[in-house]
Amino acid sequence: MQAVRSLFFSLFLALSFTITARAQEKPNIVVILSDDHAYQAISAYNNALMQTPNIDRIARDGVLFKKAYVTNSICGPSRAVLLTGKYSHKNGYKDNANSHFDAGQDSFAKKLQAAGYQTAWIGKYHLGKELQGFDYWQILPGQGHYFNPDFLYMDGSRKRVEGYVSDVIEDAAEDWLDSRDQEKPFCLVIGHKATHRTWMPDTADLGKFDEVITIPPRNFYDSYDNREAAMVQDMTISKTMRLDYDLKMYPEDSKDGNIVRMNPAQRAAYKAYYQPIRKALEEAGLSGRALTNWKYQRYMRDYLSTAVSLDRNIGRTIDYLEEHGLWENTLVIYMSDQGFFLGEHGWFDKRFMYEESFRTPLLMHYPGVIEPGSISEDFVMNLDIAPTLLDAAGLPVPASMQGRSLLPLLQGKEKGREAMYYHYYENGEHAVSPHFGIRTERYKLIRFYKRVNSWELYDLEKDPREMDNLYGRKGYEKRTASLKKQLASLIKEYEDKEALLIFNRPVRDQPGN
Known part of the structure; x- marks a missing residue:
């Protein structure tokens, strides 16, 4: 009887190992998607502004795409392209003002789920409240908030979670990874709010760049000669950027929603940091270019400080994968939903087909497929992410997807694009x-x-x-x-x-x- 039991136990272990091994023949997938994170503020691309050691780890262990672009430089539409592998006019989500995302259409999530992947989207989604193709989701309503953010859950509930949004999103992602079915490969999308306007740093990161003077771009005082569209825009640091809403120069009794939702400790930290800056500004009585230059320095300090927590939590994701033995069998992609102006042409925001908005950071880690430390100079687009994920999972790419898998390009089997097409729709x-x-x-x-x-x-x-x-x-x-x-x-x-x-x-x- 003991021999039979031993044989049964051995067979059970062998079967369990076989099931797990088969599941792991397909790579796990983690897509980390940030918001408005400029490639200029990532040290793997540019050492001038700040250090991003954790994002750089992906480049060191994988590939850095130097010519990655988006099809439509605005938040919701970019996510729709990522999910569907189709241009905005094909997936139906052209702008944030008038579009509705049809979650019933095909997506990489649905294909992966049908093939046995356990799927989840956690964090910023920005395509409404209906998600399909995901076994689990926990999303910010709309843009969400930096402090004590609300989340929408699959059961229809809405709950507020104490903490700073980048930390809270990472916590939720790790909780899901802990609770997932260990015998299935997984696809997890982590959607960060950072570094979206209004660039509110974590309290631990306030003042990180106060000793840094950022040199404005050479075209900071662009006069927009012979460029009518650039001339009529309303996104300049000098005229559009607001001292209170954007730069946190709130009065002490501010009722702004971003401040009111803070707990006493968070509010005290913000008051202690920003009120002396506000007082000094009032005493200085700045105007004209002197005020514009002051606003630029404050913008950069807040933006870069917000990016610090983003990079730190990306490091937590990588650490989790390494500590749980997942790093070597996980395709990890980091990218932003588009680029962002950090003073180029005197602007903040995105939208234009000019390089700083059109171009996006993109880094990818895929052991055994991508040579560590690789650099790609080929034209690639967010349109290509969905086909790449399906290709990595060994699944056919639907004919409706207009992008192309990046894997043959990285393996030297295909040539890159000769040209890229862009279309921005929002007129507001x-x-x-x-x-x-x-x-x-x-x-x-x-x-x-x-x-x-x-x-x-x-x-x-x-x-x-x-x-x-x-x-x-x-x-x-x-x-x-x-x-x-x-x-x-x-x-x-x-x-x-x-x-x-x-x-x-x-x-x-x-x-x-």
Whole structure:
């Protein structure tokens, strides 16, 4: 009998090992998605502003994409593209103001779930309250808050969780990882709120950059000559950025929602830090460029301090994977939902097809597939994330997905894009005119419409800061015609019917002209 029991136990262990091994033939997946995190503020890309040692760990152990871009530089639409692998005109979520995300459409989450993956989205989602394809979700309502954030749960409840949002999201992610089915591969999306406006640092990080003077970008005082869309925008540090809402220069009795929701200790820390700064500002009586420069320094100190907690919690994610023996079998992606202006052109925010907004950080760790310390100079897009995850899981990529897996590119089996297509739709906040365009290795051609009807052309080799609009200038006729032909080809390839109608109509015939 003892021999039978021993044999049964041995068979049981062997079977358990086989089930676990089969599950782990497929890699686990962790996608860390931040908000408005500029590549300029990541030390793997640029050592000038701050150090991000934990994000840099992903680059050290994997690949750093130096030319990663988005299809539509705004929060909700970018997430819709990530999920579906389709451009905004195909997934239906074009802007934050008027769009509704159809959660019933296909997504990488649904495909992975159907293939046996346990799936979860925790943190910022920003595509409504209906999630499909996830076994578990815990999301911020809308933008969420930095302190003591509310969360929406699968059972329909809404609960407030004490703490700082980056910590709370990471805590929830680790709780889910602890409770998951250990015999299934998993796909976890961690959606961070940081570094979204209004850039509220954790109390532990207040003052981290107070001794740092950030040199403004060379085009900080851009006059927007020959660039009408840039001229009519409303996103400048000098005029748009608010002393109270953005820079926390609140009166002591402020009833602002971001402050009121703080607990006494959090509020006391903020008061102790910001009130002396506010008093010094009032005494200085600054105006004109002196005030603008002061606002820029405060913006950068708050933004970078907020990024510190983001990087710290990304480090916690990596530590968890290492400590639980998951790091070597997990595909880890870090990216932002788009880029962000850190004073370039005198701006904050995003939206434009100019580089600082259009381009996004993207780093990927995938042991056995990606050589540690790799650098990619190929054009890649957030459109490519969904196909990449399915490819890594050994699943077919649906024909409806317009992106392409990055794995063959990283393995040297395919060549990268020759050009990228972009389309921004929102015609509201910050007065940024809708536009679409193409970027090649050297040139960028943009067609603005609705608010402003115009074309812009840039030679990025000679003019990387995009200050000199060459459209219509003598000597660029052939280049312009070639780029227009290439743009029309991409519009047709991606089946953007609205853009094609605008493209085929002369600027002078557009509404408003």
